[in-house]
Amino acid sequence: MARLSRERVLAAAVALADEAGLDGLSMRKLATELGVVPMALYKHVANKDELLDGIIDAVVSEIDLTPVDGHWKPAIRSRILTARQALLRHPWASGAIESRREPTPAVLAYMDSIIGLFRAGGFGVDEVHHAIHALGSRILGFSQELFDDTPADPDAQEQAAHAMAATFPWLAEMALRVAHDEKTVVGSGCDDQFEFEFALDLLLDGFERLRHAG
Structure with missing residues (x-):
């Protein structure tokens, strides 16, 4: 052994x-x-807390932080999606990261690398500060979702949507029309990878406009 x-x-x-x-x-x-x-x-x-910090760092250390050349936006996009892949391999990791009062060393190193990519792209310190706040946990590849992610019977969900139509017409309309993806983790009808990348791209495009505006 x-x-x-x-x-x-x-x-x-x-x-x-x-x-x-x-x-x-x-x-x-x-x-x-x-x-x-x-x-x-x-x-x-030393204890369970140190164990949790250690396994968080083990997972976050799977993210490749090799310096990259080129435009800041695809570099940051790629790094965040790489982080998402690491956390999807370990579904417990996002909850563990959120549970810690202080970031672990590997999380700090990852955050430092993202900030470095923004700074190398010409963003000022204040601009990066705002960008980090806007990204929130998405910077590490996960997001807090509005909807319950508990798997449910599609037929039951459809019936519930019809039942709420008179009271909540816009919500019912969306629930009945969105495309269904059985592998979703952000609620029935949502393609979680698409939704994550959709929001990430909106944010990155906004940061680019901020950068051009000076």
Whole structure:
């Protein structure tokens, strides 16, 4: 058996979280996965909080931060969509990131790289500050959605939309007309990847107009 190390502990924790979610991740379960007693883990992670910080950094470190040349907009777009791919591989990661009071080192490094791309593109510090606020969590590849993402029966949803038509006509119209995508995670009828890129492109286009306006 390979010698226990911090890297091995974090890799096993990421795998366990991928399988069971954050609620299924505990020091005891992790120790069982590694074939050690729980106390052995504390030589490598001081507590559950440090473990969470470590697995967040393990996931965010999957994002390629290699310096890129060229126009700022495709560079930032590509980096954010790469971050989204990393977080989609680990569905628990967005919630873990939001749960931390302070950004972890890998998150800070990622944010620094995004700011650097804006600055290299000619944006002033104040402009970048506003852009970061506008992007919010989208900068890391995820967004807080308005609609419940719990899977539901399409026929039941259609009936509910018809039932609300008299009271909420515009909402019902949208619910009945949008195209359905069974793999969505942002509510029935929404293609989540399209919606993410649609909003991201709106923001990036707006930042470009801001840049040209000086």
